[in-house]
Each structure stands twice: as C-alpha cells, then as structure tokens.
Amino acid sequence: MTDATIGIGLMAKPPRPGIAKTRLATGIGDGPAAALAGAFLRDSAGAVAAAAGQTALAASIFFRPADAAAELAAVIGQDWPLVPCDRGELGATMWSALTQLLARHPAGAMVMGADLPLLAPEVLVAAADILRHGGPRDMVIMPSPDGGYGLIGVTSAAAAPLFAPMAWSTAGVLAETLRRATAEGLCVHRLPEQNDIDDAADLAWLRSALAAAPEAAPATRAALARLEGDRAHG
Template identity: 30%
Template sequence: MRAVLAAPPPTLLVIAKAPVPGRVKTRLTPPFTPAQAADLAGAALTDTLHTLATVPAGRRLLVLDGEPGPWLPPGWEVVRQCGGGLDRRLADAFAHAARRAPDAPALLVGMDTPQLAAATLSEPLSAARRPGTDAWYGPAADGGFWALGLARPTPQLAARLLHDVPMSTPGTGAALLDRLARARLTVHRLPELTDVDTADDARRVAAEAPGGRFAARLRDLTTAPEVAS
C-alpha cells in the first residue's frame, strides 16, 4: 500500500500538428475543403486535450508542430516537435517526458482519436494497476497504434523502441509490438480505437462520441454546400 501511495502520477503527452489548412488531415480533402479539414482537426485536438485534462496526471505536455492557438486549454505545457520522421518525433516526445519527470510513467496519444474516454486511460494508469506493467499499447483499427506508454521512460529506451519503425503503414503496430517483445517489456493492451484519417473514419468516430466537439463540427460541415454528398 505504501508503494502505491508513493507512486508518481503519470506524464501525459499529446503529439499534434497545429490545425492549419493544408497541413493537417489532408486525406479528408475531398470531400472537405482544406479549411474544413483543419476545423475537424482542431475539434479532434480540442476534444483530446480536454479529455486528457480529466485523467489524473503529474504533467501534461503538448508536443506541437506549429503554434498554439485559442484552442489550447489551461494546464498544458507546450514543447516543440523535433525534426525528422514520426519515429524520431515520438521518441523525442518521450525524452521530453523523461527529462521533466524522470521517475514517472509517460503515456502518449495523438490527435486523431477524439472519441477517447478518460476512463480508458485513468484506470490502467492508476497507481494500483501499474505494478507489473512496463508499457501500455493502444492498437488502431488501421494496423497502427493510437497510444504508447512506458512505465520507466528514458531517451535510450524510446529510441530503441521507435527509431526506424515504419510509420503510417498497416504493419506499424505489429512492428512496435515486436520491439516491445524484444525489449522484454510486459505490455498492457488498451482497447482498439479508430484513427480519423478519411471521411468514413470521421463518420464512424463521430457516431462513437456524438456529444463531442468533433461530432458537432462534422454535423455542421456535412450540411455545408462545399461538401460533396
């Protein structure tokens, strides 16, 4: 019991691009315009940040490509993404977490799962449930992953797990799971979620969380004349 009470709260990370037209959610165009796709990206990011704000944490870091805007809620520290491919940027995000809270676990999600519920993370990240877990892995329906967490993050471990993993392919998740297994980490699997990449994904995700900002924005946009039926 004493060890549970002394366990440090986790660091939560969101890696994201600022919702700028032409730079985010380009696979949503068509049917949406670049500005509409950016609106949807902003709504997804806002939903994600507000949900994670309700998950108990010691620190919350937004690892951002671009500039923060009025969509950024209080309580988030903004750190800049490094250069290079997504594998390098993910590893560098964990390095930021390790430097700021070296004894705390860290869990990272992207901006593509606005249907994420706080309970999906708060229960497995709780101090009572963490003993015996080395990593958390959230599979995405497209073969990728929507979440990765490390109980004892270090820059070296993050690089070992993520560098040169092929990103944005149907085999990305399997490649990461193989790295986790080779590192002999005990992995807690989180529920599978759908990333918002295409218009079909957007409709599916909005149906799963109809009360969110993302779903509301999608409803507004699908009645706009610019959007093809």
C-alpha cells in the first residue's frame, strides 16, 4: 500500500535586511543577519526535500508579507509552491497553513520554521510516519531549548486550540502548548530537541555544531565563512 502523503509547510519571511532575524541582527548587523536567514532557509528547505525523497511528503512555503514571493523563489528555486499566509497573529497564521495542508492531505500536516539549518531529514521522516499512522488526536512537536518549538504536526481540527492567542516567541510557548494539548486530550509525540537560530548565543552553538558535522548545512556554512571573511578584512 502506498503511504498517505503528509503535508509540510515551511513558515518563511524574505531575507530582507532590517526585517530578517532582527534579534540576531543586533549582534552582527542587518545585512549579515539577512544573508544568514537566506542560508538557513536554503538548508531547511534542503532537509525537507531530502525527507521527501524518503517518504511521501508534499512541501510548500507559507510566507509573509504577501509581496515576498519573488525574493523567496530566488533563494530556494522556482519548484516550491509559494503560498502567502498572514493572519496577523502567529498562531492564527500557523493554523491557517495547517488547515490548508490538511484540506489537501488529510492524513496529517506539519509546519516548521525556516531557521533549522541542521535539522536531520530523518526527523521529518519519523514525524511524518507518526502522523500517518496516528489518529485524529495524535500530534508531533519538536521542542527548542529556548522554551518554544521549531515544528508542530497535527492530524485534525482537534488541534485548533493549540494555536489560540498566547505570548508567542517567549520561553513559555512549549509549556502552554503542551498544557493545551493535555486539556484537549491530544496524544503528544515529542521529537528530538533542535536549536533554531535567533540570537548571538544560538550563533555560537551553530558554529560548534557545524564543526562537529562537516557535511551539514552547506549554505549556512558558506554564509558564515563569508561573514567571518568580511570581518577579517573589515
């Protein structure tokens, strides 16, 4: 039997200086932060594409603002479906993306951040398998060390309360999401923790992680090398 397809959406913004990775930019500047954001997106998309080569995944980019399609296509290529998606509040935007994916792929849907350059494709394969073989109250979540999460996947509208307003982008996001999941009777499958790259401390971790994995994240590795070369000649 052919595996049911799982939908996956990368939640992305264009790598524009002054808009992309603003917390990271406070330490390294707007231009370098934007260049790294573009590299993170390329490597995150690469992980999704590699996972899609191992299991039935249908990938899209859900982006904001609405005028960013050409910029994003220039970063990742023309083959990715690009879907404008902005409901103002982050939770509403994520749920809109998931709802669209579930309408096309009722076996399950996931959304993930575009700043996960070291995410192993095997994690996405495992997440898809959990959703594919789960019931309407199964879900997956990939925690991040900052108290949030980098990926969430669901199988039905039973998960809608997880995306109601909360203090997004704070250290309490994961805990509140898990509290809501328990209240709704959802079965939570936790994936391995993965760093997203938001600030200078994350960048220090990234350098160490890349040193330990010399074949990983080629776009990010190249962008960091350019950044360090510019600093050396500055």
